[in-house]
Amino acid sequence: MSRIVAGPFNRVEGDLEIALDIQNGKVDSAEVNSTLYRGFEQIMLGKAPLDALVYTPRICGICSVTQSVAAARALADCMGIEMPRNGQLATNLILANENMTDLLTHFYLFFMPDFARDLYADKPWFAEISNRFKATSGSATAVMLPARAVFLHLMGLMAGKWPHTLTIQPDGSARAIDRAERIRVVTIISAFRKFLESELFGDNLDTINSLSSIDELNAWQASKSWDHSDFTRFLHISEELELHKLGKGPGNFLSYGAYPLTEGHLFAPGQLIKGKRTDVTISAVTEDHAHSWLTPLSAPVNPMQGETTPDLDNDNAYSWCKSPRLDNHVMETGAIARQMLNRNPLIEALVAANGANVHSRIVARLLELASVIPAMQTWAKAIDPSAPFRHETKLPDSARGIGLVEAARGSLGHWIEIKKGKISQYQIVAPTSWNFSPRDSFGIPGALEQALEGAPVRPGETEPVAVQHIVRSFDPCMACTVH
Amino acid sequence: MHNLLWLQSGGCGGCSMSLLNAESPDVIALFEAADINLLWHPSLSEASGREFLAILNDILNDRLSLDILCIEGSMMTGPNGTGRFHVMGGTGKPMIEWVSELAAKSRHTVAVGSCAAYGGITAAADNLTDATGLQFEGEQTGGLLGDDYRSQSGNKVVNIAGCPTHPDWVTETLTSIAMNEHTDDDLDELARPRMYADHLVHHGCNRNEFYEYKASAESLGDRGCMMENTGCKGTQAHADCNIRPWNGQGSCTNGGYPCINCTAPEFEEPGHTFTRTPKVAGIPVGLPADMPKAWFVALASLSKAATPNRLKQNAVSDQLIYPPTIYKRDK
Numbered sequence: 001m002s003r004i005v006a007g008p009f010n011r012v013e014g015d016l017e018i019a020l021d022i023q024n025g026k027v028d029s030a031e032v033n034s035t036l037y038r039g040f041e042q043i044m045l046g047k048a049p050l051d052a053l054v055y056t057p058r059i060c061g062i063c064s065v066t067q068s069v070a071a072a073r074a075l076a077d078c079m080g081i082e083m084p085r086n087g088q089l090a091t092n093l094i095l096a097n098e099n100m101t102d103l104l105t106h107f108y109l110f111f112m113p114d115f116a117r118d119l120y121a122d123k124p125w126f127a128e129i130s131n132r133f134k135a136t137s138g139s140a141t142a143v144m145l146p147a148r149a150v151f152l153h154l155m156g157l158m159a160g161k162w163p164h165t166l167t168i169q170p171d172g173s174a175r176a177i178d179r180a181e182r183i184r185v186v187t188i189i190s191a192f193r194k195f196l197e198s199e200l201f202g203d204n205l206d207t208i209n210s211l212s213s214i215d216e217l218n219a220w221q222a223s224k225s226w227d228h229s230d231f232t233r234f235l236h237i238s239e240e241l242e243l244h245k246l247g248k249g250p251g252n253f254l255s256y257g258a259y260p261l262t263e264g265h266l267f268a269p270g271q272l273i274k275g276k277r278t279d280v281t282i283s284a285v286t287e288d289h290a291h292s293w294l295t296p297l298s299a300p301v302n303p304m305q306g307e308t309t310p311d312l313d314n315d316n317a318y319s320w321c322k323s324p325r326l327d328n329h330v331m332e333t334g335a336i337a338r339q340m341l342n343r344n345p346l347i348e349a350l351v352a353a354n355g356a357n358v359h360s361r362i363v364a365r366l367l368e369l370a371s372v373i374p375a376m377q378t379w380a381k382a383i384d385p386s387a388p389f390r391h392e393t394k395l396p397d398s399a400r401g402i403g404l405v406e407a408a409r410g411s412l413g414h415w416i417e418i419k420k421g422k423i424s425q426y427q428i429v430a431p432t433s434w435n436f437s438p439r440d441s442f443g444i445p446g447a448l449e450q451a452l453e454g455a456p457v458r459p460g461e462t463e464p465v466a467v468q469h470i471v472r473s474f475d476p477c478m479a480c481t482v483h
Numbered sequence: 484m485h486n487l488l489w490l491q492s493g494g495c496g497g498c499s500m501s502l503l504n505a506e507s508p509d510v511i512a513l514f515e516a517a518d519i520n521l522l523w524h525p526s527l528s529e530a531s532g533r534e535f536l537a538i539l540n541d542i543l544n545d546r547l548s549l550d551i552l553c554i555e556g557s558m559m560t561g562p563n564g565t566g567r568f569h570v571m572g573g574t575g576k577p578m579i580e581w582v583s584e585l586a587a588k589s590r591h592t593v594a595v596g597s598c599a600a601y602g603g604i605t606a607a608a609d610n611l612t613d614a615t616g617l618q619f620e621g622e623q624t625g626g627l628l629g630d631d632y633r634s635q636s637g638n639k640v641v642n643i644a645g646c647p648t649h650p651d652w653v654t655e656t657l658t659s660i661a662m663n664e665h666t667d668d669d670l671d672e673l674a675r676p677r678m679y680a681d682h683l684v685h686h687g688c689n690r691n692e693f694y695e696y697k698a699s700a701e702s703l704g705d706r707g708c709m710m711e712n713t714g715c716k717g718t719q720a721h722a723d724c725n726i727r728p729w730n731g732q733g734s735c736t737n738g739g740y741p742c743i744n745c746t747a748p749e750f751e752e753p754g755h756t757f758t759r760t761p762k763v764a765g766i767p768v769g770l771p772a773d774m775p776k777a778w779f780v781a782l783a784s785l786s787k788a789a790t791p792n793r794l795k796q797n798a799v800s801d802q803l804i805y806p807p808t809i810y811k812r813d814k
Contacts (some may be wrong), residue, residue: 006532007572010525013496017572036559040494043608048756054743055751060605061497061647107504113529135529136511136521145509149730152504152758156730160738162504163497163647166703166758167738174739176801222618309613312567389801390704463532479495 001028007035009471011110013062014478016436019318021468022251022457027467029445030262032436034321037293040306042481044426049075049395056414057164059428060479062105066407066478070414074403075170078418079393082262087172089379090158092170092259092266095405096376097154100192101162102408103335103369104151105229107200107282108133108144111362114468115237119458125237128227140230141320147195154188157181158261172390176244177383180437180454185380193373201370202229208370212345214353217363231366247451249356249472250330251346252432253337254315256280256404256411258426259375266375267406270341275327277341282402285328285413287429293317300325300441303415303427304400320482324429332356332447333410333434334474336364358450358473365408365475376467392417393404397421407431409475430480448474485517485550485661488542489524489595490583492569492578493605493614493635494556497647498596500524503611504730505650517658519551531571539581542588551660552589552619552634554582557598557605558627560778568612582617586628591660592617593643595653600674602626603750607754608793616642616673622748637668642674646745651727652679663688673748675721683772684717684734684742687725694718695782696790698798701756704739707798712768714758715741722746739801 007017017033024412041060044052052071057064071093073341077082083091090271113135120126132140155162165177177185191207201208208231211217219234226236238244257280258267271280288300294317297307311317336356340349344367350360395418403414410431417425437446445453448471457464491514502510505524510589514521521539523530530538541547557578559568566577574581586592594617597603601621605614616626618809624630628640642797643652656676658663671680682805690693693708700707709715717725721740726732733740743757755761761768770779 005573005575008532008535009572010523010528010531010535010573014491015569015572033572035572036493038557038559038568038605038614039611042611043604051757054757055604055607058495058497058646059502064497065493109503110527117529136527139512142509144509145503149504149506149509150640153731156728156733156737158736158738160733160740161729163500165738166735166740166743169703170706174801175737176704178803212509230663239699257512304702310562310568312562386802392702420793463534467530 004462006467007470011113011472012478014250014474014481016471016476016478017052018452018467018471020088020452020464025457027452027457030447030449031318032438033319034436034478034481036478037310037320037482039308039310041426044423045365047423048421048425049078049416050292050424052416053166053169054365055056058478059483062102063161063407063409063412063477065095065159065165065168066405067169068165068406069095070412072154072168072170072403073405074401074414074416075395077401077403078168078399078416079395081171081391081393083172083389084391085262086383088261089383090173090389091174092379093376094159094165096259096372097152098162099408100369100372101148102172102475104144106190106202106408107362108140110475112140112234112471113138114294114465114472117465119465119478123240125226125240129233129237130213132230132233135416145198147192151188151192152186154156157184169390171393173387174390176389177385179385181382182385186377186413189380191374192237193377196369196373200230202232205374208367209374214346214349215348234362235242241383243469244354244357244359246358246455246466247473248354249332249451250447251355252329252331252342254280254326254331254333256406256413257340258338258406260434266372267338267342271326271331272340273327276422280337280396281327282404283428285324287322287324289314289370290441291316291318292322294322295321302414303429304417304425306415306427308480310429319438321433323437323446324434325440328442330444330447330450331434333431334361335368335408337363337407337410339364339367340363346415359470372410409477412480428483430477430483432476432478432481433475435474436476484520484578485745487519487553487657488522488538488549489555489672490551490557490582491525492554492582493559493612494598494603495595496555498555498653499524501647502650502653505654510650510654512656513658517661518662520658521579522547532709536574538592540586543584544548548791549585549589549591551591551657552585553593553595553744554599557614558617559612560627570688570803573599582627586617586632586634591641591665591705592634593641593656594618595643597644597646599746599749603646604751606751619748638665639669639674641665641676644673644675645722646750648772649679649727649729652676671721675746679723682721682722682723682726684722684724684736685771686723688717689725690736690763693794693798695786696794697792698775698794701799704801705799706740706801709736709741712758712760713741714743714756716744716769717742719769720744720746724763742762746761752761772774776792
């Protein structure tokens with residue numbers, strides 16, 4: 001047995017270190033260390049409740065709107081209100097704009113460049129992939145960055161700027177858009193759709209969204225040359241490198257449900273534990289500090305009772321991240337979990353075949369890009385510029401609330417308690433806190449820790465490339481993880 | 484060619500995400516145009532782990548020149564000065580030590596964002612993590628590197644403050660450095676590039692007609708001026724957000740919410756709820772830059788008396804109620 005301390009990892013939104021015990025050319029066990037502590041949960045105490053809308057987006061520059069929405073929903077829960085329809089539509093559009101930008105950024109800038117590494121130079125596909133995806137110099141970056149920037153004009157119009165907006169309020173959107181602006185929003189989304197259809201998928205999104213089985217996906221792939229589009233390029237190298245055998249997750253999935261309107265979510269919420277689907281039992285969410293540099297707890301607690309006090313004397317600790325569990329189970333969250341809970345037939349088939357793995361996680365993300373963009377087009381057209389965007393509502397002096405939302409990378413929750421007009425409790429459980437948690441008090445490894453077990457390590461590798469593929473397949477956000 | 488290294492510590496990464504919003508041209512093309520060679524950036528570069536540490540060691544051992552060191556995020560000096568709130572992954576060494584050593588080698592050192600400049604959001608409340616800026620701690624000079632620090636070119640740390648930074652503030656500052664034009668004279672008292680910090684957010688604000696008549700918003704989302712009631716600091720905040728829009732056409736004030744003066748040190752603790760204007764005897768505490776109080780009060784009461792009904796009504800609505808009157812020549 002030998003040990004490697006790998007890090008720092010980049011293209012993970014923040015800093016990350018992983019200790020790997022290696023045996024017989026494979027990872028035997030892994031310890032995932034989120035290396036940065038900032039203390040938002042302590043900063044929030046004693047603040048005016050609405051100030052959460054200023055502070056919490058600044059937890060993260062890539063999930064900024066998601067943090068806004070979680071805070072707004074936690075405050076709305078305190079108020080016991082629902083946004084007017086325009087507010088819901090605007091929130092969905094702004095959030096989807098961030099999430100779709102994230103899925104795009106993750107695929108092109110964070111995940112694919114690892115296949116352009118020189119260690120793959122002997123592969124027949126290398127010249128094409130390297131030319132397309134090489135970090136900073138690849139041809140994809142040159143077309144993707146401008147398309148990304150123009151897509152984010154939706155933020156300029158509907159949210160002032162990105163990241164870090166204050167437009168999203170508990171009781172609606174503070175930016176009513178007029179008729180001309182609504183048309184510009186429709187146009188921005190249509191233009192981005194064209195980019196996805198020409199560069200990423202090489203086909204109409206409706207066709208991509210109609211693929212409902214592995215056979216149909218294979219048939220679609222077979223009908224194109226392997227270098228037809230970025231999706232076919234990925235499918236080809238995934239096949240060649242057998243990415244479906246890498247990074248199998250814990251098999252339990254959590255989604256708080258994404259893009260709600262009064263009549264329901266675009267992607268249904270739920271939990272899937274040991275094959276059993278139910279509604280999310282939010283009261284069964286707990287966090288413990290058994291392996292975190294935090295003052296120990298006598299038992300795992302629900303975030304409403306959660307505590308956050310740094311303590312470097314915890315000898316069992318190896319991360320600043322807490323260990324969130326759902327009814328004591330390790331959960332995987334993210335696009336694949338959302339699509340499992342929403343019963344996307346292709347994703348269900350991929351997971352039935354080989355579980356959540358590097359291949360199925362990426363396919364789930366790309367399918368989500370294909371399916372959310374048409375929904376955005378519908379939401380934009382549904383905005384009624386003559387109807388209200390916000391119903392101003394006063395906060396109660398004392399209340400408790402929970403705000404749940406899906407970031408691109410998974411389930412985010414804010415737990416707030418207000419006493420005498422001030423925040424008396426604020427706890428945040430972020431997507432990558434679930435996925436990259438350390439071991440819990442039962443010694444059960446977190447989702448990434450489990451996914452890394454068995455990963456191949458080539459002789460002499462210090463940051464094994466298989467480990468890098470697995471880590472980045474989760475689209476981690478280390479800034480959110482500890483906060 | 485100018486070698487640029489970008490590191491992140493106690494922040495959200497939002498200034499990097501904002502940098503990727505640069506357009507016409509994009510950030511990669513801008514760097515190429517400025518002859519900037521990206522040694523490493525956490526969101527953009529291939530190198531991870533040992534490959535990346537080899538770059539740092541080459542700089543520290545003078546095998547590689549470091550022309551521009553960009554730091555994003557606060558410097559985490561706690562607990563008790565150990566820096567253990569951020570130990571750089573894979574190294575066992577606190578980030579503050581890496582930054583101090585690299586800053587001793589860099590020709591220019593740049594704090595990107597208000598966290599790296601002054602401590603920023605991470606230093607809010609009682610600053611339990613002892614977060615500080617590179618050469619400022621809040622409004623006071625000092626910070627991690629100290630008041631006396633000068634980069635190899637003899638210059639102070641450049642504070643591209645903002646939360647987040649506008650992509651152009653960063654690319655234009657870096658290009659100016661790469662063109663060998665940058666000196667300390669290009670910075671204001673808080674070491675911000677004067678290229679953007681000599682403006683006020685108020686300049687070009689599309690609520691200016693409401694400001695002129697003190698037709699004020701009462702709630703977020705109202706169309707009126709946000710200075711009197713909803714906490715807007717645009718008349719005091721140094722930045723060109725309404726001259727040079729964000730994400731194509733936006734700004735905070737255009738997004739329906741007040742300027743919170745995020746380019747200023749200690750913006751994170753305004754001493755009041757961000758979206759409520761503190762007042763004494765009904766008069767906002769923070770007056771427009773360079774405006775004598777007596778004149779402000781006199782002008783405000785005069786302009787309030789003169790406010791057209793159109794502006795009075797529109798100011799407290801999120802939608803246009805009354806369009807401007809059309810004047811025709813009498814015939």
